[in-house]
Amino acid sequence: MPVIPWDWESVLRFLGIRLGDIPTTVVRDGAVTVDALVRRADAFSDRPAGGGATTIISGGRLQIITTVPHGPHWVALRRNLTSEAFHPVRGLARAAPHRERALTGLVADVASRSCSGDGVVPVRDCLYAALFKLNVATCFGDGVVDCEQVAKLLYWDRWKQLVHSPLRQEEMYLPLIRARQEQRRRTGDTSATSYVDTLLDLEVPAEGDPHQKRNLNDGEMVGLVSEYLGASTGTVLALLEWTLANLVLQPDVQSRLRREVEAAGGEACAYLRAVVMEALRRHPPVPAVQRHMSSDVVVGTTPVDRGTLVNFSLEDIGRNSKIWTSPEDFIADRFMPGGEGAGVRLTVGSKEATMVKMMPFGAGRRICPGMGYAMVNLQYFLAKLVTAFEWHLVKGEEEVDLTAEHGFFTTMLNLLHAQVVPRTTSLQTTA
Numbered sequence: 001m002p003v004i005p006w007d008w009e010s011v012l013r014f015l016g017i018r019l020g021d022i023p024t025t026v027v028r029d030g031a032v033t034v035d036a037l038v039r040r041a042d043a044f045s046d047r048p049a050g051g052g053a054t055t056i057i058s059g060g061r062l063q064i065i066t067t068v069p070h071g072p073h074w075v076a077l078r079r080n081l082t083s084e085a086f087h088p089v090r091g092l093a094r095a096a097p098h099r100e101r102a103l104t105g106l107v108a109d110v111a112s113r114s115c116s117g118d119g120v121v122p123v124r125d126c127l128y129a130a131l132f133k134l135n136v137a138t139c140f141g142d143g144v145v146d147c148e149q150v151a152k153l154l155y156w157d158r159w160k161q162l163v164h165s166p167l168r169q170e171e172m173y174l175p176l177i178r179a180r181q182e183q184r185r186r187t188g189d190t191s192a193t194s195y196v197d198t199l200l201d202l203e204v205p206a207e208g209d210p211h212q213k214r215n216l217n218d219g220e221m222v223g224l225v226s227e228y229l230g231a232s233t234g235t236v237l238a239l240l241e242w243t244l245a246n247l248v249l250q251p252d253v254q255s256r257l258r259r260e261v262e263a264a265g266g267e268a269c270a271y272l273r274a275v276v277m278e279a280l281r282r283h284p285p286v287p288a289v290q291r292h293m294s295s296d297v298v299v300g301t302t303p304v305d306r307g308t309l310v311n312f313s314l315e316d317i318g319r320n321s322k323i324w325t326s327p328e329d330f331i332a333d334r335f336m337p338g339g340e341g342a343g344v345r346l347t348v349g350s351k352e353a354t355m356v357k358m359m360p361f362g363a364g365r366r367i368c369p370g371m372g373y374a375m376v377n378l379q380y381f382l383a384k385l386v387t388a389f390e391w392h393l394v395k396g397e398e399e400v401d402l403t404a405e406h407g408f409f410t411t412m413l414n415l416l417h418a419q420v421v422p423r424t425t426s427l428q429t430t431a
Ligand code: HEM
Pocket: 037, 065, 066, 067, 078, 227, 228, 229, 231, 232, 233, 235, 236, 239, 284, 285, 286, 288, 289, 290, 314, 360, 361, 362, 363, 364, 365, 366, 367, 368, 369, 370, 371, 373, 374
């Protein structure tokens, strides 16, 4: 498969950054990246104000986790997310019933589309509906969003318009935040079981006096809700679509995955994790991370002035041909015992500076806080999708177009359509 070089200028322009406006440096080396992001985190923990996919998703609001400068306000927002909604035990347990409901809906949706008309399923539409439903539920909690409102949110095209309009976000999300507030008041149940509950309770340091605290205002809550829904849906959606595309192209990998998941009773297993890791390596939904320099530094051997924007290319690290054999190929086996990716972890410690092989969730203090939630959802969704269905090339087609589109996240330029066969139906009867 041809290697398509990155067009940095257009990617940065998309992120709201024009080359020439801000001095920009691009780093493609893993060891230099880890040295900066992990070992010298004091200097490399600020993002540029404005720019960045989640800022766009949040309608240009800057008081969200992604763009707030490194400091007490950021600590309060980030700790709030990781200590409750994404707590590795409590948070993930609370999300489980929502995920089960979303998966049941997804299976019913794919089954009905695969059995009607030509049986061709528009994969992104189905995945988007299920993931958004899940994330809306973990965000607002039970009993706040009625079916009609969810239906309004569910259409991919409408959501794309929504992310560009702070006013429409307010119209959409503020009533839901208020409804949750009212529900808690009415029932007297003040426990925090959704992300919005935690935002309603949260106190952040007051401006000008760090000893004083204040609650979040409406605009800040809307921005944070928007960031949560956008980041949690867009990334996992992109990765699942890329993974299914590769499974359509490699039926033997798909069959092996199905067998191994079934042997594990439908649960996570080594090969499922290997497939997800290979998808993260080959198709990282966030291809690069940005840091803004508030002092003069040296990156690798290059002096970088204060005010410079440094882009660390995660995509280049995962596709380094000095580290990976045939890096453009999708080879899940690399991550199985004995493979070149065996033992690779997603978090990077300071001692691993010279050995880092991939970094799809970033690194250092601003590493993705949604990593645990995303990994669980990716594995559950994929396990269910391959055990419930067979995924094939559309009849008459010989290829899946794997060209990437660099937008908020790196997605497939041409949406995946697949000929889907429910597992209870024999493929021969439909061929
Ligand atoms: C496959 C799934 C995901 C991938 C590949 C991914 C990737 C990333 C990357 C590369 C960063 C930048 C890290 C850095 O600058 O070092 C990031 C940051 C972030 N991600 Fe994710 N992400 C994923 C899922 C999620 C989910 C489910 C959420 C849930 C809300 C989320 C929320 C965020 C937030 C809030 C930040 C900013 C963190 C900060 O600045 O402190 N992400 N993500």
